[in-house]
Amino acid sequence: MRAWFQPLVVAMSVATAFGSNTVMAADYLVDNPQDFRQQQKQLQPGDTMILADGDWKDFEARFEAKGTADAPITLTAQTPGKVLIKGVSNLRIGGEHLIIKGLVFTEGHSPTSEVVSFRIDKDTVSNHVRVTELVIDNFSNPDRFESDYWVGIYGKHNRLDHSHLAGKRNQGVTVAVRLNSEQSQQNYHRIDHNYFGPRPELGSNGGETLRIGTSHYSLTSSFTTVENNVFDRCNGEVEIISVKSGDNKLLNNTFIESRGTLTLRHGNNNTVSGNVFLGNGVANTGGVRVINKGQEVANNVFVGVTGYRFGSALTVMNGVPDSPINRYHQVENANIHHNTFYNVSNLQFAAGSDDERSAVPVSSKFTHNLVVADDATTEFAAFDDVSGITFADNLATFKPVKPFAQGFTQVEVDAPNKGWPAAQSVNRQQVGASADTKAMHKDEVGPSWYAKPAAQTEFDSGASHTVTPGQNALFDAVERAADGDVLVLSAGHFNEEKIIPVNKTLTIRAAEGEEVVIAPARGTLFEIDNGGSLAIDGLTLTGENAPDSAGNTLIRTLKWGMLKNYRLVVKNTTVKALDINHSFDFFAAGARSFATSIDIQNSTFENITGHVLRLNQEQDDLGIYNVEQLTITGSEFTDIQGALALVYRGGTDESTFGPQVHITENTLTNVGHGKRNKAQASLYFHGVQQAMVKQNNFVSAAALRVEETVGEPTTELSKNSFKQTGQPEVINFLATAGGK
Template sequence: MYQIKELTQRISTTLLLLTLLVCNNTVAKEWLVDSPKAYKEAMKQVQPGDQIVLANGVWQDFEILFKAEGTQTAPITLTAQTKGKVILSGQSNLRLAGKHLIVSGLVFKNGYSPSSAVISFRQNKKNLAFHSRVSEVVIDNFNNPDKQESDYWVALYGQHNRFDHSYLVGKRNKGVTMAVRLDSKESQNNHHLIDHNYFGPRPVFGSNGGETLRIGTSHYSLTDSFTRVENNYFDRCDGEVEIISVKSGRNNIMNNVFFESRGTLTLRHGNHNVVKDNVFFGNGVDHTGGIRVINKHQRITNNYMEGLTGYRFGSGFTVMNGVPNSSINRYHQVDDAIIENNSLYNVSHIQLAAGSDEERSAIPINSQMKGNIIVNDNKQQPFTLFDDVSGIKVTNNIANTQVVGELAAGIAQQNIEVKRAENGLLYPTKKEQEKYGVSRSLTPISKDKTGPSWYAKRATTTEFSSGAIHIIDAKEGTLFTAIKQANDGDVIVLNDGHYQVSKLISIDKTLTIKAKNQGSAKISFQRTSLFEIANGGSLALEGLLLDGSQSPDSHGNSLIRTQKWGMIDNYRFVMKNSVVQGLDINHSFHFFDSGKGAFADDIRLINNKFTTITGDILRLDKEIEDLGIYNAEYVTLIDNSFENVEGALVKLYRGGTDESTFGPHLSMINNTLANVGNGNRNKAGASVFIHGTQVSNIKNNTFEASNIIRVEHTVGEPITHINANKFINTDKPTAVELKAIGPHTADISNNQYHSK
C-alpha cells in the first residue's frame, strides 16, 4: 500500500513539472527587433524565458542596456538573428544588469565604446549583473581613436558570471582588454568563469596599460575573487610585460595556452592563487615569458614552458623579492610558494629573488621547488640568483646542465633525452625521469576550440609584398594614383625615370614601392613631405633615388613622416638599397619624423646611402612627458652610409620610471658615418642619442669627424653594448645612469680611437 502511494506521488510530481514546463514554453516569447526603438519597447515587456533577437545588419551608435530579471530555469536571452551578422558599429556598447541573462552572437567592429567599457556587467554602481553569461561575441579592433584614452573591452562586475567562447582581437588604445572588477562588496568573492575565449594579437602598446587580462587591482588585492580562467588561448598578446595580471586572491588559472606572447602570467598581488596545467609556447620569439611569482601561498604546478627567451621581470620563470612591510600597491614577500612538476624546455632565464634592490630586500621564504625538469639544448644553465634564495627549498629536480652552486644539491644534472608526444609536448624518454615535469595527461587547448566557430581567426598584420604587383611609368600623377588604387600588401614597381610628386602621399595600407632597376627610379616632391604614414599604413622602399631638391624652401621639412597626432595603429617602415640626397633646401630638413603618439613596431634601414641632410635621419623622440611612452620598439640600421648630416642619425627617447615595457631596442651594425651630428641646431649634441633605450647594440661601425654617441640609462636594467667600432676624429661615447646609483652599466669596449 505504501509503495502504491509513493508511486502515485511521483507520477503527480512528474505531471506537475511537465505542466509547468509546457506552460513555461507557452509563455516564453521571441521578440525580433530591427531598431533601437523597437528594442526598448521589447525590453519593457520581456519576461523570464523570453528571447530578444536583433535583426541582421549594421546597428550604428547603439548603446544597449540589457536590464532584466530572468530565473535559473528561464533566463532572458539577447542574441543575433544570425550569429555574426549583427554588427555593432560607431559608438556602441553593451551593459548587462539583473539576473540570469544570456547574450550571444554579436560583433563589435568599426567603432569604439563611448563609455568606459565595450561590454560591462553592470548598468551603474548600483545595478550589477549576476548569474549571467556573455558567449560567442566578437570585439574586433574596436578602439577609441585616442590611443591614450583608457577603456576596457570587457568589465566583469557582480557575481557568478561567465564570459566564454568569444573573440577579442586588436586592442590598441590604453586599458586592459578584460578586467575583473572587485570595487564593491557585490563584486567580491565573485566566482566568475572566463573560458574558451580567443585572446588574439594585442600589439605592443609602448607604455603601461596594455594588459590582456587583469583580475582585481592593488587597492583590493587582499580581497578574494575566486575567478576561474580556463581553456583560453592567448595568441601573441604583446601589449606589455603582464599578459595576465592577477591582483586578488584565490583565483584558478588553468589549462590556458600562451602562444608567442611577449610577457608573463604575473601573480602581481593577492594570495592563495593556483596556476596549473598552463602551456607556454614561445618559439624563440623575443621577450616571450612564463610565470612570475609574488605574494603568499601561491601554487604553481604542472605547467609547461618551451622556447621562452624573456629575461628579468619577463623571464621564463621568475620568483620576486618583496618589500619589507610592503604597502598594498608594491611587492609583497613571496611566502609559502610551491613550484612543483613544471617542465621548462629551452627556457633562457629562470630568475630567483628578482628585483632585489634597496627597496625590494625581502627574500622568498618557506617555499618549495620540487619535481621540475629543466632542459636547454644549448647547454646553458638558465638560473640567475639576485639575492639569498635559501628560503626556497629546492629538492628532487633534474636538469641537463649543471646549475648554480646554491641550487646544485636540489637539481640533479642528468643526461635527459626527450621526445614530443601526441599532445605536442616534450617528455623525457627514460622511465625513471617520467615523474619529473608535467603529466602526460596534460592536453593544451587548440586555437580552433576557442572563440566562436563562425568567426575566422585571420592574420592581423599584412606582410610586405604579399599582394599584387603593379608596374608604372614615370608620367605625371602615376605614382600618386597607383598608391591610391593599390590594395593592402601590394607592390608598386617603378620603371626607370623621374617621378615628380606634387601632392603629399598618404600611406594607409601596407605597401612596397621599389625600382625595377636599382637606382634608376628617382622620386622628387614639391610638398613639405613626400610620404605620410597614416593609420593602417606601413611602407617599404627599395632601390630608389629619393631627392629633396624640389621641396619648399622652408625649415622643418621631412621626406617621410607619420601622422602628426591621433595614430592608433602601429606601423612598420623598411628601406633598402636606396639613396637619399638633397635634403638641404633649408635648415632642419629631416629624413624620418615621428608624430606624437605614433608607434613603430619596426623601423629598418639596410644598405642605403644618405648624403647632404640638414636635419636628423630618425626622429623618434616625441614622448617627452616621461610617462614611459616611446615611439618605436625595434630600430635597426645595417650597412648604411651617412655623409654630411647636420642632425643626429638617431634620436630615440623613452622617459619616466615605468618598467612594464620591453623597448626600445636599437641595433646599429656595419654603418659608416662621416661628418654626422655637428650642426649647430642639433640640440642632442650627439650623432646617436638614446635615452631610456632598453637594449642597444652598436658594433662594427665607423664614425669619422662626427659627434659623440650619447647614452642615458633610466630604469629597467638596460643592456647597452658599444663594441668594435672605429672612431676617427670622434670623441669616445658617453653613458650615464640617471636613476641607478653608481657607475654606468654600458659595455663600451674593444673600440678603436684614431685622430688624423
C-alpha cells in the same frame, strides 16, 4: 520598419521546489533601439529577445532583466555573426540569470569606459549572467591613450565564454574583473574557451589582455577561474594576464607567441596549472612571474620562450620590505613544481633586486621540474640571495650554475620532433608536466562562426605592379595598390607633386639594376597613415626639388594620434640633398604614433640638415615611446647636422620591453654637430631598455649619449672605432620606483 511585436509563445516545463510547473516563454524580434528598449520592459523568465540581422549603429544598449536559474532571459542575435553593432555603441547588463549571445561589435568604439559591462551602474550589477559567443573586433577608441575596457565584469557568478576579442589598440585592459565593491568580491566568475586574439604593442603601460582585480583590493579574494582560453599574439605590454587579487585559478590556457607573462602581481594563494606557453622563438615571449604569498605554479609547459628580466619563462621577484599595497610584496611559500621548460632562454630568481626591492623570496620551493635545453641555451640567474627557495629533485640536460646546482640532476632527454619532452620518472616520482598538459588549438575556442585573424600583412605578399615615370605616377600607383602589393619602379626620375599617403602595407622597389630617382616637390614625400607600413628598396631619394622651407620631412607618420602600429624598412637606398633649408629630417614620428619596427639596411645618407630618425615626440614622461625595435646596420651617414637617431622613453614605469635599439656595422662621418641638434650627440637614447651599438666607425662625429632611466636596461658598446670623436657617455639615472 517597425519590429514584429507579436511574440512567439512556447510552453516550457520548469522544475521548482514545489514540483514541475509550466510557464509560457516568448521570443521577441526587434529591429531598432526604440523597440529594444520598449519590449525589454515586458520580458519574463524564459523569454528571448532577438536582435534582427543588420547593422545597429550608435546603439547604447541597456539590458536589465531578472530571469531564474531554470528560466533565464536571453538576448541573442537573429543569425550568429549577422548582428553588427557599429559606431559609438556599448552594452550595459544588469540583473540576474541572463544569457547574452552572438553579438558582434566592430567598426566603432564605446562612448563610455567599457564596451560590454556587467553592470548598469554601481548599484545595479550582474549576477549569474552568461555572455557567450561575443565578438569585439578592432573596436578601439580612435585616441590611442583614451583608456577603456572591452569587457568589465562585476557582480558574482558570471561567465564569459566562447568569445572572440581581438585587435584592441587603445590603452586599457581588454577584459577586467572588478572587485571595487562588496557585491563584486568573492565573485566566482568563470572565463573560459575564449579566443584572445592579437593585441599589438601599446608602447606604454595599460596594455594587459586580462586583469583580475586592482592593487587597491588585492588582498581580497576573487575566486575567479580562467581556463581553456587561447591567448594569441597578445603583445600589449609585459603583463598579458595581471592577477591582482587572491584565490584565483588559471588552468589549461594556451599562450601563442605572446610577448609578456602571466603575472601574479598582487594577491595571494593563486594557482597556475596546466597552461602551455608556446614562444616559438619569438622575441620577448614569456611565462609566469611570481610575487606575493602562497602562489602555486604547477604542471605547466614552456616551449621556445625567449624573454628575460620580468618577461622570462619563470621570474620569481624580490619584494619591498613592508611594501605598500601597490608595490611588490615579498614572495613567501611559493610552490613551483612539476613544470617542463623546453628550450627557454631564462629562469630568473630574486629578480628586480635593488635598493627598494630588497626582500628576497622565503619559504618557497622549486621541485620536480624538468629543464631541457636542446637547441637553445637556458640561463639560470639569481639577482640576490635565493637561499629562501629550496631547489630539489629537479632534472636538467645540463648542470646549472651555483646556487642552483645542488637542486638538479643532469640527465639525457630525447628531444621530440614535435611538441616537448615527456615527463621523466625518478625514484617513482614524476618530474616535469604530466601528459595531460596539452596545448589548445585556436579552433577549440571562440565562436565557431567567426574567423580568427591572420598574422599582419607581410611585405611583398601581394601582387607586383610596374610603374613608369610620369606626373605623380607614384602617387597614383600607391592609391591603386592593394595591401601587401609591390610597386616596381622603372628607370628614370619620378617628380612627385603630392604627399603620398600610405595606408596599407606596401613595398616600393627599383627595378633590378635600374637607377630610380624620386624628387618630391613637397616638404614630405610619404606620410604613413593608420594601417600603413612602408618598405623602400634600391631607390635614390633627393630633396633637391623640395620647397625652401625649414622643417621639411621626407617621410613622416601622421603628425598626431595614430591608432594603428606601423613598420618602416629602408634598404639599398640612397638619401641625399635634404639641405634646401635647415632642420630637414629624413623621418619623423608624430606624437602618439608607434612603430613595431624600423629597419635601415645597406643604405647611404648624406647632406642632411636635420635628423635621420626623430623618435622623441613623447616628452611627457608617462612611459610612452615611439618605436619598439630599431635596427640600423651596414649603412653610411655623412654630413648629417642632426643625430642619426633620437630615441626617447620617459617615466619610471617598467611595463614594456622597449625601446630596443641595435646599431651595427655602420659608418658615421661628421654626424651630430649642427647647432640645432639639442642633444649634441650623434646617437641619443633616453630610457631605452636594450641598446647595442657594435662594430661602428665614428669619424669626426658627436659623441654617443645613453641615459639609463628605468628598469634593468642593458647597454652594450663594443668594437666601435672613434676618430676625432668624443668617448661615449652612458649616464645612469635609474629610478628606484617603477609601475609594474
